[in-house]
Amino acid sequence: MFYxxxxxxxxxxxxxxxxxxxxxxxxYNVGILIFLVILGTMVCLMNKAGGSTAFGEWxxxxxxxxxxxxxxxIVLGVLIFIDDYFNCLTVGSVMRPVTDAQNVxxxxxxxxxxxxxxxxxxxxxxxxxxAAVTGFVEGEDGFSIFIRAIxxxxxxxxxxxxxxxxxxxxxxxxxxxxHEDNAKKGDIYTTPDRPYANAEEETVDNxxxx
Numbered sequence: 001m002f003y004x005x006x007x008x009x010x011x012x013x014x015x016x017x018x019x020x021x022x023x024x025x026x027x028y029n030v031g032i033l034i035f036l037v038i039l040g041t042m043v044c045l046m047n048k049a050g051g052s053t054a055f056g057e058w059x060x061x062x063x064x065x066x067x068x069x070x071x072x073x074i075v076l077g078v079l080i081f082i083d084d085y086f087n088c089l090t091v092g093s094v095m096r097p098v099t100d101a102q103n104v105x106x107x108x109x110x111x112x113x114x115x116x117x118x119x120x121x122x123x124x125x126x127x128x129x130x131a132a133v134t135g136f137v138e139g140e141d142g143f144s145i146f147i148r149a150i151x152x153x154x155x156x157x158x159x160x161x162x163x164x165x166x167x168x169x170x171x172x173x174x175x176x177x178x179h180e181d182n183a184k185k186g187d188i189y190t191t192p193d194r195p196y197a198n199a200e201e202e203t204v205d206n207x208x209x210x
Contacts, residue, residue: 035131042082055079056094060101069095069102070112070167077116081124084117091116105183107176115163119156 059072073095080087091113099109121127125147134142151157166172172180182188 040083046080053094056098059095059098063098063102066102066104067167067170069099069104070108071164072098073109073112074116074164074167077113078120081120081127083128084121087117087121088113100188103183103186103188105176105179105188107179108183111176112163112167115159119159123150123153123156 055076059069059076063069063072073091076095077087077091080090092109095113096106096109118129121129122133124130125143130143130146134146136142137145
């Protein structure tokens, strides 16, 4: 509106002609769009194939400790590096039964998922983040710049290192320590009086044993 002098017609013209049309007329931007569509297709295929679910079933039968459940969550989060949103949705649904069985708090599970979503995707050469970031570079090879910048992405690297160190060394502090101490006593939710939405449905006993 400011750019077009508060003219509604000028605003619409600017959005379509110089915005949407201008972006889609650039072959490089179209290539990025196609790449993201392909990534989305791959994500759907991975989900339908059941690979992540199979990992969760394997983890449920082999993991017998709190540290093991947390490390398995990290491993799955690292393996699903294509997209951070898909990472959060998949790792959360797959690993929740595993971490619940080992009395890992939902707060800790949420932290592990978040710390292996964007930090991993933003340093993975083949990801939606890589496509988006390289698209902002003009006049040079954006992908090569992205690769060279990986060692300097201190947020992502330090987040991953800190997360693994906390799990292996069993270090908790602040509010997370409260959540984890409660989880060891059987309270895996945020508070006993305010569990997440579907908690009651999951904890209802079925008399038929199914």
